[in-house]
Structure formats: structure tokens, C-alpha cells
Amino acid sequence: MHAFAETVIAFIEQNQQWFPLIMILFAAAETTAFLSILIPSTPVLAAVGALAATGALSFWSLWIGATIGALIGSTFSYWLGWRYGAAVLKMRPMRDHPEMVEKTQAAFAKYGPATILIGHFTTIFRPVVFLMAGMSGMTFPRFMLWNGLGCVAWAYVIPKLGQFGGDLIGWIWSLF
Numbered sequence: 001m002h003a004f005a006e007t008v009i010a011f012i013e014q015n016q017q018w019f020p021l022i023m024i025l026f027a028a029a030e031t032t033a034f035l036s037i038l039i040p041s042t043p044v045l046a047a048v049g050a051l052a053a054t055g056a057l058s059f060w061s062l063w064i065g066a067t068i069g070a071l072i073g074s075t076f077s078y079w080l081g082w083r084y085g086a087a088v089l090k091m092r093p094m095r096d097h098p099e100m101v102e103k104t105q106a107a108f109a110k111y112g113p114a115t116i117l118i119g120h121f122t123t124i125f126r127p128v129v130f131l132m133a134g135m136s137g138m139t140f141p142r143f144m145l146w147n148g149l150g151c152v153a154w155a156y157v158i159p160k161l162g163q164f165g166g167d168l169i170g171w172i173w174s175l176f
Helices: 003-014 016-031 039-053 061-092 098-111 114-119 127-137 140-174
Strands: none
Touching: 003 016, 003 039, 016 039, 016 061, 016 127, 039 061, 039 140, 061 127, 061 140, 098 114, 098 127, 114 127, 114 140, 127 140
């Protein structure tokens, strides 16, 4: 996973004109039901946040691109759950991870729609939380309220943590 993130970062450094689009694609992959299991986008977003700490990339472009991508991926996943229901959970790779479904159902029972916001930050929920929201019959406006909050917060916090880490490393190096 580390080598994958390094490859993506190197590509972004060499192709900065594609940076916002790349952030849209990675954030969409991270929040799309099947892709979120296969593509490790969160480490990439944190690493790009660290790169933004150097001033090489715009944090705002990162935030906007990641927010748009997260909205695209999570809304598509909601639609999949709404349209296809439980049949989606019987497909690979979802059927291989029944613990994700069980934990997400328990979280919905305990926290209600706030689970959508929490799901953006939780690896175990992210692949299924948006599907489950669609499957549950949650109204689209209610979903978009919680999802919008989650997308904006996630797209800000994850890269900001990377940026903070990059600033901290820069500060430590300046001591020597």
C-alpha cells in the first residue's frame, strides 16, 4: 500500500494540472461500495495533504476535489442500495465481508443517520454504509444532508491530518 501511495504522489507531482481530477477519482473510489475495499485512497489523501504542507500543491484544490469525489462515490453507492437492495450484498467482494454489514446495521440501529457521517471516517463501515442507507429506504434529502456533512468533513480532515504531519516533519527537520 505504501508503494502504491508513493507512485500516485510521484504522478501527481509530475502532472499537477490533473491534480483536482485525480483527487475526485480517488475520493470517489474510496466512497464507492466495491472500490473502497480494493483502492486505498485514504492513505493517498493523507500523503497528498503532507505534500500540500510543502506548498507544492493547493490544499483547497485537494479539499474541493476530494469533496466532489466523495459525493459522487457515496451517492452512487446509495443509488446501488436503493435500486438493487440486498442483492448487492451477495456480490463479491461484499459477500466476503459479512462482518461489515453486521457492524453497519448495528451502527444504524444505535446512531441512526449519523452513521453515514461516521461511515466516512470508519474503514469497516465505508464500503457498506451508503449501500445500507439506500437499502433502508432512507429518503434522498435526508441521506444527502448527512452525506454532505460527511463528505465535506472527511475531505478536509484526512488531508489536513497529512498536512499537519508534513508540517510537523518539516518543523522537526528545521531543528537540526
